[in-house]
Amino acid sequence: MAVEAKGSRELFKEVIEAGLCTYCGACSGGCPYLVPYKGKIALLDNCTRDEGQCYGYCPRTFLDMSAISQQVFGVPYGEDELGTVKEVMIARSTGKRIKEKGQYGGTVTALMSLALAEGLIDGAILTRTGKDKAASAYLANSAAEVLQGAGSNYLACPVLETYNRTPKDSHRKLGIVGVPCQVIALSKMKQKPPENRPDIGDVKLVVGLFCTWALSPDGFYKFLKENVDLPKVTRFDIPPPPAKRFDAYIGTERKSFPLEQIRQHTMPTCAYCLDMTAEFADISVGSVEGLEGWNTVIVRTRTGAELMETAKKKKKLEIDKLPAQNLAHLKEASLLKKKRALTEIIKRSGSKNKLLYLGLSPRLVDKFLNGQGGK
Amino acid sequence: MPGFEIDAPGTSQLLMGNEAIARGALEAGIGFASAYPGTPSSEIMGSLAPVAKKMGFYAEWSVNEAVAIEAAAGASFAGVRAITSMKQNGRSVVADFVSTIVLTGLGKGGMVMVVCDDPQAHSSGNEDDTRTMAKWFDIPMLEPGNYQEAKDMTKYLFDLSEQLDSICLLRSVTRVSHSRGNVKLGELPRRKYKAYFEEAHDTRNPKQSKFVQNPPPPLHAAQHRRLVKAQAIFESSPFNWYRGPEKADLLIITAGSGWLHTQEVVKKLKLENRVGILKLGTLWPMPEKLVRQHLNKSSKILFVEEVDPFIERNVMELVASSPDIPRPTFYGKRSGHLNEYGELTPDIIIKAITGILGIPYQGRDADYAKKAEELAKNLVPKRSLALCPGCPHRATLWAVKTALKMDGRNGVTTGDAGCYSMGTGATGFFQVREGHCMGASCGIATGLGRLGQYDFNQPVVALCGDSSFFHANIPAFINGIWNKSNYTLLILDNNATSMTGFQPHPGTGMVAMEEATQVIKPEDLCRAVGARVEICDPFDLKQTTDALLGMMADNKGGKVLISRRECQLVKARKEKAKYKMHVDTEKCVGESCGCDRLCTRLFRCPGLTWDKKAGKSKIDTVLCAGCGVCADICPQGAIIKEEA
């Protein structure tokens, strides 16, 4: 099933006004009409085109999971809770500064630095927080600049807008770090290369972050501003279960908010997302339950495997096995997200045969719905 | 080279109507002139100010019309002849003062106000008829039918004003003010004034000053007596006359531009022997005896006048209150023969006359006008009303559009009078959502900004120019701060009163007589009343957009963004274009995804054209002002700017 020719009009109707926008930024940056601002895509003026790439690359317009999987991995979308996997492991950076600044093990930062040093990429599109602690994406050109991105900001950030803005004719090899919906949008671009935008062939490395939900850059930011002294915050964290907290650190001092209080500020669209582990990335990275200072790493592609290999060889990462119990938990959590999202989608559409944006075989729908994801 | 001020009595000069008025003022020996610019009146002060110094009188551009007329009254009170001029909008601004000065009368110096009306609203937001207002002002009023009269009447009104001890009004219209004709010049008196305010307090004889309108009713009655006196004088005024047969098939009563057209039409129709024309120059009070004398010339009377049925109503009133006059049939606005709006054309008058007289007349093909338009269309390039290439307002309005859309709360703008009021249309991206009069942008925004209690959460941005800020927005702005209204004032400061011809204003550091003066900065004024002020360069679209977004997000009152850049027309006189622009056709994606012809479809600077065949944009190097702004809006980086 091919994506129908639709443009910004339909994007607004079906995605943005429907509350499904993830704020990934895929529609923006290459378009003068669509601009992300405070958690929303603004329409600056009337685009008259019937067909637009904005619609095409949006992760919340028709998403043919199998076609995407074929494109990225050369195999159809399967039933593994974690998507296509070469290897799962735990890792952490060996660099002192990275470990200090990194969210958990600093694996992502270490990998992006290494990719730069190895010439796999010439630049990395990352996300950093300013003094005001708002998230903004940027292009890092050196190890020092990569380090600026270390640490997680849980606000949704239109990273792909920055990608779309990179000069079309520079042909620099790029690496991108993003949350699952961003990785999906990038995969859509790989499937049908964009026009009048940067060459998707230049994206040599996609590192995905695990993600259960992102917070609203408008509502949650306001909440934070009212409740913590933002410029002084040194780190945010959502520690792995069973913590159920959102933490803001000022130095060693911790201010915690129960997740229940935070949840009203999550992006509503995250409830409809099946992907916890960024299944179409080269490498996906998250936290490890019960192992502070380490990352769970899922290697998915050859590019990913080679980079991990180099990291190990060059001692940029310390690597170990993911304990079996952790793996089981991870799978459970991932499946739970799929199950919940499908339930929400069906609740909204009213039918198992109409899955809003999602193109997934009935067999897999049933499999995920009946899966043992609950705890 | 001397112009309208040439000292050559008896010779003829080709003068514009407004120059003729200015000449009349010179011949009357004025000592004081004041005005606020406004089309079609601006050339009166525009002529007087440059010669003021050498002719030995004082002239100023005032901050607004009310101040201008009050300043002129000050001169009159101290014995100095004074003239003040304005357009019809300004006449409404001065209304309160005029209503009171007719009660007190003047000093020894005669005082004339000139109002240039704009039937058809060529350059105005309305086409108000000052004549109707003169009637409720109780002010004697004349209207010239040609350039000679424009001069002669102006001069005469000073004498009349002193004779009556009343301010007098000269009404003109665009067609008279802005066209040219021969004027026979009179003497230029060299008056030496010794100004003195005679109503100073006298210890030996303490009493209320003459210049106090107290108590009004008897003063009102006194003004009515002055009008009776004026009427008596007007009965034999040389500005009124009749041309035509003793007994006419049709009597036309007309004045001003109506008369200009009427005489032409009657001649063209060869009806001089059948149609009589009573041309009035003294319009208020109407010389009733004179009119009465002519009413028996015909049983059919047509009134030819623009906009309001002013003469028509006055004559009807006269007939209604005079049982001895035989009832003629009246034709005009009431009968539907002429419009009560817009300008008159010879065609309309021809239609009225031939219709009344039952004369078949086919001047030209029924669809002549259409054909002519078709023909003319091919001779002129297709162009709609647009801000100039390189105009800073375009950039500001683009930033306004961006900021309002990003903000996402359906923000609204209130407009004022100035070039940026073109922002109501496509050239300003339809960003101006409300437009009335000078000073109203802050006023209306103040009201909107106080509706929070009714769930109003649309951000409000008041737009005004630098000149309109000083004109009448300051009180409204202070009101907003005082009453804690929530809106942002965006001053589009191009350091000029551009729309009317670059007259100086308090922010320019210049006065009308071309002397330097203190610069009054809008930012200083706004800060002084406690507003948060930021200044941006509209050509920095991002800075301007961000600044506006920041202000809109701030819910506390007193927010002012000054978008400052010199008017391109002024700049172009002094310096060359900054950039040489071209379109990289390789990069231009035209109507494809990633642009959809943003520059020529939406940004619409006249310096950009669309090459339909190639499907690419192009720079029109003749029109392009080299401002470089379009390079920043092009999403593909295809518009290239190079330092020129």
Ligand SMILES: Cc1cc2nc3c(=O)[nH]c(=O)nc-3n(C[C@H](O)[C@H](O)[C@H](O)COP(=O)(O)OP(=O)(O)OC[C@H]3O[C@@H](n4cnc5c(N)ncnc54)[C@H](O)[C@@H]3O)c2cc1C
């Ligand atoms: C919105 C969000 C939700 C997440 N939810 C989970 C979760 O539920 N479970 C889990 O295990 N992990 C989650 N993570 C991932 C986790 O926070 C860490 O980013 C990840 O484990 C990598 O750790 P690290 O030590 O290697 O990170 P670092 O080396 O510190 O690198 C962090 C990287 O994250 C990127 N980044 C930071 N903020 C953002 C952002 N707002 N959007 C996109 N990229 C960003 C930076 O560019 C940087 O490269 C989430 C991350 C985000 C941004």
Ligand code: SF4
């Ligand atoms: S999900 Fe991404 S691509 Fe879709 S509308 Fe939102 S920001 Fe744009």
